[in-house]
Amino acid sequence: MASRIERLQGRLGKLYLDAFLVTDPTNVYYLTGFHLLAGDGFLLVTADRAIIVSDARYSLALQEFDSDEVVAAVSQDYYDDLNRICQTMKVSVLGYESTISYYLYDVLDEIMQADLVPFTNLIEKMRLVKESTELAKLRQAADLHTAGFNYLLNEIHPGVSEEHLANLLDFWMKEHGATAASFPTIIASGANAAKPHATASKKLIEDGDIVTVDFGYFVAGYTADMTRTVAVGSVDPELRDVYQIVNTARQAVIDQVKVGQRGNRLDAAGRRLIEEAGYGDEFNHGMGHGIGLAVHELPASYGPGTPDVKLHNNEVITVEPGIYIPELGGVRIEDDVVVTHGGPQVLTLAPTELLIVGD
Template identity: 70%
Template sequence: MSRISKLQKKFKQLYIDAFLVTNQKNIYYLTGFDLLQGDGCLLITPENAIIITDDRYQLALEEFESDEVVATISRDYYGAVNKICEGLNLSVLGYESTISYQLFDTLDELMTSDIVPFDHLIEQMRLIKDSTEIAKLREAAQLQTAGFEYALSIVHSGMTERELAIKLDYWMKMHGASSSSFPTIVASGINSAKSHATASDKEITDGDVVTLDFGYYLNGYTADMTRTFAVGSIDPELRDVYEIINEARQQVIDMAKVGIHGNQLDAAGRSLIEEAGYGDEFNHGMGHGIGLDVHELPATYAPGATKVRMKNNEVITVEPGIYIPEIGGVRIEDDIVVTHGGAEILTTAPTELLIVGD
């Protein structure tokens, strides 16, 4: 059954006659057509999936092969939506609750049908990956691993964080990546104590630990990987912290299986960090979903995530970290597929402590 027909089957239980999709990634997920955000919408009716966009996309739509999707060319996207709904006597239109207030105001003014918001309707469908999606995520993760090896081969004392990020970006794009899925984090020395530092003009120096957190799109899907390494030497406390984080990461992966709750999975690693006395220095969730977006459902799994329950073929990150002000921090992040038989690790770059240039 196609993704569109799965959505259409939900209409009766949702008490809607049609559903309007405006999120770019959700349109791509349902149709395979790449429409830039704001350049149109997708109307799913009981019988059709209709892309409504303007004539800039006419040639691309003529080349687009689909047995399910048709197109309407119009500069008045939502006027066209209303005309289609009126023509088909569709009286209740569902829409994504994440739309802007401006778009809501437009729909509220235009639509003769009732409009009803839904939270994460398509995102819930995206949570479970099919075999094609997992293959694409695996390829993206393999490119991440190769990119990390490249970064290790060029990093040296005196290079700035920004220079390393720029060279990695160039290398990833030259090897197939379309774009980064978030600004690359290169955090060295005391900057590594900031869990979401960005690449700065700080020079990487001997004795620094460097946290490299990056994600790149390949064929529409993104990986998200973090590795921490040292340059020249490493503070003894951070060496111990590294071992704690690596063990916590592995414990979470070992516990990851279908049916486990998010708080239980989080506890598998967090408890080890707390027992070592660093509970206050781990200040974020254990991970999140990943796929067409770098952050997908589950948005996070952490101590309070009792309602999150892992499903077969869900792809999540595992990213414990300890951040010590004035000294530095360590984070190691992998992407994994949750299955009935346990977890498959997609990001296969080495996780043992690496010291470059010593």
């Protein structure tokens, strides 16, 4: 089986490129397995070579880096050296990631003698379909998220703050194998739960609150992304009904996850139920997105206007319908799902029925 670098090398000729420059650290890691912070160097891939260039801070790490297909060089001026390497290797057309900063483009445009050609999502499209080793790591991450949520259930009660719950969860996740959060944890209670991207605040949990917990952590380099909503004590009857609507919509979408499915049709399976229940205006975001080495991978989002999104075997997506009612609260339930020829495989196995906590 061709390596990731070999797959990229095999495409260069078809793209009319002599080489491709990779500066995004996640893409460098995906292709090589080497951790390089943003701005600390680059990976250059030609038809028959792959070269990592960084500075003296990485000297020891590069010496210890064991690779049969990547060579490393230490530089005091990355992009002057890039130009020299390209001249030596007779690179006349150099592709680069369109996500680079304008400052870096200005540097390259000034220094490089090779023609520069931007590409959007060239490596990200490679990352979309997961290998078996990647799926195993995503399952590991999802299992830890399920365990972390089950731990947090015992800590949610009236009088505790959203921030305190987020801190408890952060400590527990890192103590049990997570390396870092992939986005700021959302703990949103009461009226705050009506804000899809609320941040954990100093608000104290109260009896009768609905509490949304949305979190993602890296495990073995890959992140899960899970949301659950629970009730504290007595719950408003409307929110209880809303919970059932959202949960039914979540399952309806999962039931339609299959190879070849289009994003807009997948979204419609759940959104239609929410609209028929009278809450169409209260569902104000896409149905989900891809995950992997980053919490938002391709597809960046799928919703009503995404007929161009087509699901592939071994792609991993989130399914996260929600209803948000100002001044009252909101409900979101999110699962991570593997697309397979045999049907959907749900990775996040925490309970999805409405749980009452804090008694």
